[in-house]
Amino acid sequence: MRVGIVAQKGNSRASVLAGRIRDTLPEEVEVRLDAATAERLDREGYPVEEMDACDLVVSIGGDGTFLFAARGAGPTPILGVNLGEVGFLNGVAPDDAVETVEAVVAGSRETDTIPSREVPRLRATGDGDWSVHPALNEIVVQGPQRGHGQGLDYAVRVDDRIFTAGSGDGVLVSTATGSTAYNLSEGGPLVHPDVDAFVITEMCAAESMPPLVVPGDSEVEIRAEGPAYGYVSSDSTRERFEMPESVTIRADPEPTRIAEPSSDFFQALGKLE
Template sequence: MNVGIVAQRGNERAATLAGRLQETLREDSVTVRIDAATAERLGTDGVDVSEMAGNDLVVSIGGDGTFLFAASGAGGTPILGVNLGEVGFLNAVAPEDAVDEVRAVVEEYYASETIPSREVPRLRAMGNDDWSVHPALNEIVVQGAQRGHGQGLDYEVHVDGIEYGSGHADGVLVSTPTGSTAYNLSEGGPLVHPGVDGLVLTEMCATDPMPPLVFDPDHEVEIHVENAPFAVVGSDGTQVRIEPPETITVSLSPEPARIAGPSPNFFGALSKLD
């Protein structure tokens, strides 16, 4: 069995826990691959996060940002999140339970050759010239070169070819239920329980906005942008620069993310947002 470990950069506690997991799993005849930055801190060999998809399990140690970083390279490999952050919508395992939880998953894999996990949707974004960004677990954001008065871009949003909104805005974002607690929430979008099968469309500081829209994931969203020196398309914090006019198509990715281990306490995590 191969287990990848991605730890929060610059966090000594995360690196120490990664080292403990590595030692424990090697005793169980597990091949361990640690992300390059953490491996350097531990004085061992590491791999790029983009290679994490080649494992049977990926362990993320840190906050939700670390989990998103691990997910960007994990592909369809199940991810188990150890929470060293403050909120923890994605990471359900406490650090003191990490070794036992990971060993339990390993034992299950050896017994059944499967890792129990739940699927969560991801979004993809593509442009006119067949460019794309890596699938987003939280959100796809399309925004102008700068935010604020006199900045932003002109836009039109179509859902399944029918216009939903248009005008001038800082940008437009489409989020999953997982991402509803992140950028979407800060832009006035609704909280969506992870058990809801829907996506959220939110206009960012629009001059004449429509209300945020929760819609079925099977619908396709087209965002046409123009009248800006340039724009950026973001996927979970990573960005691609584009030159307007451009049309960005946002839809459900055919490959969901897979989360192993216990489910996070959604309502408990909400209480930490105050």
């Protein structure tokens, strides 16, 4: 069995915990540390992009670390250890991390399975024959920068029917998982993670429709016009595109798999107050 560990960069507590997990697992289990963590522990490291070669990936940090690990994990289940304040994606407390990883690894070696739940991701493609890495939280289409006069003109269609059009900083499309993140700060609704739906939220628009919740199999098209260029963001990564451009957003065929135990959604909500 092969276990990958991705620890929050620059967090000594995360690195120490990664080392403890590595040293506790049986010798028959191959452990792959991400490059930054391996350097701190004076071990051999691996690019996060290669973590999909593992049977289990352990993310140690906050939700940002989990998103970073998910970019390279592909179909591999991810077990999140929460060192952050809220932790919607990380269900394991630091004090329980070593024991939990041991139990998951032992169960996998016995049954050849890792209990996990699938969460959808979003993929954005453009008419200019480009795409961005799938997003676990949200896709954002925006102008050169936020602020008055720096946005774009847009028209949003859902399954080829017009929903809204206007001017603003941009348009955000989030998964149910991501509804507690950027979407929430833009005035979008909370969506329970078990709901198969996406949320479309206009960002600081001159005139806007209320955020719209659409089925998870919907296709959202954003026609962007205005300045010479704009940006499309997939979680924490951003790519530039030339305008005018049509960005199509739909569910990615490959979901992210979160290894149990998953985080308690309602308990995490209480930390937002």
